[in-house]
Amino acid sequence: MGSHATLQVIADETGVTPSTVSRILNSSSEASARRWASAETIQRVRKSAASHGYRPNPQAVGLRTRRSNLIGVIVPRLQDYVLATIYEGIDEAATERGFATFVTNSLDNPRKQALATETLLSRRVEGLIFGDAHFDGEFLKGIAERDVKFVLVSRRVRDDHPSVTCDDHMGGRLVGEHLVATGRRDVAILAGETYASTGLDRTQGAVDALHAAGVDIPPHRILHDAFDAQGGRAAAERLLARRPLPDAIFATNDFAAIGAMGALRDRGLSVPGDIALVGYNDTALAAELPTPLTTVRSPMREIGRRGLELLLDLLRGVEAQSLRLPPTLVVRESTNPV
């Protein structure tokens, strides 16, 4: 494939040594290059390099400098719109800074998490970004002890590891406040998987807001299931199988909300007539649904970008401060007051 020029060929062509070419090409400005060569030589070398479309061989550079400029990213599943978007943010920021990324799915499976981590490490990534942290998991402790650099995105954990998340508790509060404000009193929550801080925090936020308004949510109104359409439908079906029915459902994920919408329709219940419905993330779909979905907009792409930046700070030895970005409520038809 595409034959790549080396320092040697440029050196030969310009009558200098590879060292000199390297120094010139690695100096950003003309001025700093003058430290190493005459203006005339710089000209010649730069021109020759450009004409060959010279690009340093990353493997050689990596070998010599012991830096790979590689970052590893592990997510539950790239198919998931939310994590795909976060990853887009990561990759975008990484590219801007001259880093490249490897992504892998872990499916939230501990064995795959460990395997993926080892694979990435063996590829000599300089740091890792986990989008699949389990709130009470032991896995990260072991990683930290091995002195591996990493940050968390999307989810946080009980132990104190640097993370960039949406302020999910606040997001949940916004939803809770909105629901009481629109006259709902019996709220059920589809809380997602038990190990994901996202769902847990959103749930707690809603519970807190409702409590402050004098509404208490009993435990049986909080259902855990997968963060997708199927999980949402399944949870909603369990919920709707018993009386009394709630007058609102907060699905802590847009796709779960869509699944719930299907379950509601199956039982002849209308949204928002019989039951209000709220999602989370303001997915591209939310606004376009037959019944546009009230949801919480979270800065997914920004979470990714900041996550990468945080990791890079960490690699530079800078103190890494966890970040919690604020969400905003997006009100649509699915929570219209009756």
Added chain:
Amino acid sequence: MGSHATLQVIADETGVTPSTVSRILNSSSEASARRWASAETIQRVRKSAASHGYRPNPQAVGLRTRRSNLIGVIVPRLQDYVLATIYEGIDEAATERGFATFVTNSLDNPRKQALATETLLSRRVEGLIFGDAHFDGEFLKGIAERDVKFVLVSRRVRDDHPSVTCDDHMGGRLVGEHLVATGRRDVAILAGETYASTGLDRTQGAVDALHAAGVDIPPHRILHDAFDAQGGRAAAERLLARRPLPDAIFATNDFAAIGAMGALRDRGLSVPGDIALVGYNDTALAAELPTPLTTVRSPMREIGRRGLELLLDLLRGVEAQSLRLPPTLVVRESTNPV
């Protein structure tokens, strides 16, 4: 980060040279290793390597062997469920074969396509997989001339380049036949972007099937727009603004179908009562929608896997044969006969 052992430390520990360690570790079987060392030495070396968790440094290996075991993947957008799934297939197959992949979004923007290609090439990928080919584009011609190895997935192009696609024409035919069989006669098609073979072939397939049944689709019933919910809604709105209304809409993408559903509801039209609706890809959402969506299941993950395998064939110098995998129709409520 994690200190990695080198051949040298294993050599020192076992009293041999790095060469010998390398040969032993690179022989798969005990038998083939005996070519290079005594059974006793092999034992010692293997044990030492294992105890250090030795993993060859990919940069050093790459430098020496001139092989990176890296594959570049360019997709329109990873946020898109379909391409994310295809990429999952690619990465899965790549990992199984000891390759790693870099993915990037091109947003179907020619400048970004070119830029991403150069970036990946400068990272020394051994081959490329394009998921964003433009049917009549000139870009790939230039790439091929530079002797870069690549394959296409999801979309094919007019020029003959190796590709792995869904048999989209067949998919379209299945839809066309189903629609006439369920009594629809005036079918509109949301055909996606004009440069994507997926939408074009699906459209043509449907047109052909309907024609065979004596139904002809006039050009104004074929609308082009983005392959997502917003595009689907926009196209549907243009469609519904004029009389007479069609009695069926074939959205060549599930998300576009969801957008169309929204537009239909806005006008008080029911699915399938007033208008039948068909999607494409059998996205995870299709079955869980309030009105479950009739759609065409395409083997997305398999397309990714086969794409990678095809590329690897190409790299080995094997004759590369384009592949067209068959889809299947999945009938749901959205096309119930009136």
Added chain:
DNA sequence: GCTCTCTGCGCAAACGTTTGTTCGGTTACA
């Protein structure tokens, strides 16, 4: 006229592998 300090570059080593060649010592064979 002597040393001193720049300027502009070359030299060489090193990063961790892989792989062709060499080499000393046994063993087999005639």
Added chain:
DNA sequence: TGTAACCGAACAAACGTTTGCGCAGAGAGC
């Protein structure tokens, strides 16, 4: 017993960079 063959391993070079050090020549300062 001399020679050929083989076994088990070492040696060395190379992949493309980066970077500490050295060095020749020119100009400056005394």
